[in-house]
Amino acid sequence: MPTAPFHPAPLIAPNLLAADFTRLGEEVDAITKAGADWLHLDIMDGHFVPNISFGPSVVQALRAKTALPFDVHLMINPVDPYLEAFAKAGANHILIHVEAGPHIHRSLERIHSLGVKAGIVLCPATPLEAITEIMDLVDIVLVMTVNPGFGGQKFLHSQLNKISRLRHMITQTNRNIHLAVDGGIDISTAPLARQAGANVLIAGSAVYGKTDYAQAIAALRTAHCPT
Ligand code: DX5
Ligand code: ZN
Numbered sequence: 001m002p003t004a005p006f007h008p009a010p011l012i013a014p015n016l017l018a019a020d021f022t023r024l025g026e027e028v029d030a031i032t033k034a035g036a037d038w039l040h041l042d043i044m045d046g047h048f049v050p051n052i053s054f055g056p057s058v059v060q061a062l063r064a065k066t067a068l069p070f071d072v073h074l075m076i077n078p079v080d081p082y083l084e085a086f087a088k089a090g091a092n093h094i095l096i097h098v099e100a101g102p103h104i105h106r107s108l109e110r111i112h113s114l115g116v117k118a119g120i121v122l123c124p125a126t127p128l129e130a131i132t133e134i135m136d137l138v139d140i141v142l143v144m145t146v147n148p149g150f151g152g153q154k155f156l157h158s159q160l161n162k163i164s165r166l167r168h169m170i171t172q173t174n175r176n177i178h179l180a181v182d183g184g185i186d187i188s189t190a191p192l193a194r195q196a197g198a199n200v201l202i203a204g205s206a207v208y209g210k211t212d213y214a215q216a217i218a219a220l221r222t223a224h225c226p227t
Contacts, residue, residue: 011178011200011201012037012038012203012207012220012221013039013040013201013202014031014040014202014207014213015040015041015151015182015203015207015208016028016062017041017204018205019031028066029065031066031068031213031217032065032067032068034207034213034217038070038071038092038093038200039069039070040073040202041054043074043086044076044148045075048076048148049148051149051150055085056088057089060088060089060090062090063090069092070090070091071092071093071202072086072091073121073202074086074094074097075097075148076100077101079097080106083110083111083114086116087111092117093116093139094111094116094119095118095120095142096108096118096120097122098120098121098122098126098131098134099123099130105134108134117140118137118138119142120138120140120141121141122143122144122162124145124147128166128169132169135173135175135177140178140179141166141177141179143159143162143163143179143181144159145159146183152205153183154184155189156184157192161196163198164196166179166197167179178199179197179198179199180199180200181193181198182202185203185220186205186206187206187219187220190220190223191223206220
C-alpha cells in the first residue's frame with residue numbers, strides 16, 4: 001500500500017462543537033487569534049446522527065466574527081433543502097455525507113452553483129468505492145475517524161489504511177483535493193493521519209479542550225511520529 005510522503009504543515013480546523021457554547025462569539029475570536037486555518041462547524045440533526053447541534057442562524061451569527069473559512073459539516077439528511085441556507089449563512093465549504101441520500105451527485109453540483117466549495121464525507125464503514133464517480137465534483141474528501149455524532153471519541157486506527165488509499169486516489173485525479181480527517185485527532189493521532197496522507201486535521205477536544213489554543217494548534221501542526 002503506497003504510504004504518502006510526510007505532508008508539509010497540515011491545515012488545522014478547530015471544531016466549534018467542543019467550544020464553550022455560553023461564549024461562542026469569544027471562542028471564534030480566540031481561535032482566529034490562535035492561528036487556526038479553518039473553523040469546522042458540526043451541524044447535527046438528531047436523525048442522520050444521534051445528536052442535535054445548531055443550524056444556519058448560529059453560523060450566520062458567527063460569520064461576522066472572523067474571516068476564517070467556515071468548514072460546515074452537514075450530518076443531516078436530507079441535505080438539499082438546507083444547502084442554500086448554509087451558503088447564505090456564510091459557509092465557505094459545505095461537506096455532505098455520501099450516506100445521506102441517493103442523489104449526492106446533484107447535491108454536490110448544487111453546492112458549487114451556490115459558489116461554495118464542496119466536500120464529501122465518508123463514515124468509517126463506507127468504502128472509497130462509494131465516491132469514485134464524484135471525485136471530479138469535490139474540493140475536499142473528509143474521512144471520519146470516529147462514528148459521527150459526538151466529540152471526544154477514540155480515534156479509529158482502522159481508517160488509516162483507507163486514508164492512504166484515498167491519498168493515492170486523489171493523486172491520480174491530478175486535482176488539488178484536500179484530504180481531511182475528523183474525530184479523535186490529537187498530538188498522538190495527528191502524525192499517523194498525516195503520514196497516511198491527510199492534509200487537513202479537524203480537532204475539537206484537542207484544541208478547545210485545552211487552555212492555550214495557540215499552543216494546542218501549533219502542537220497539532222508540528223506533531224511527528226516518534227522516530
Ligand atoms: C463527530 C464530529 C467530529 C467530532 C470531533 O460527529 O464530526 O468533528 O466532533 O471531535 P473530537 O476532535 O473531540 O474528536
Ligand atoms: Zn465534523
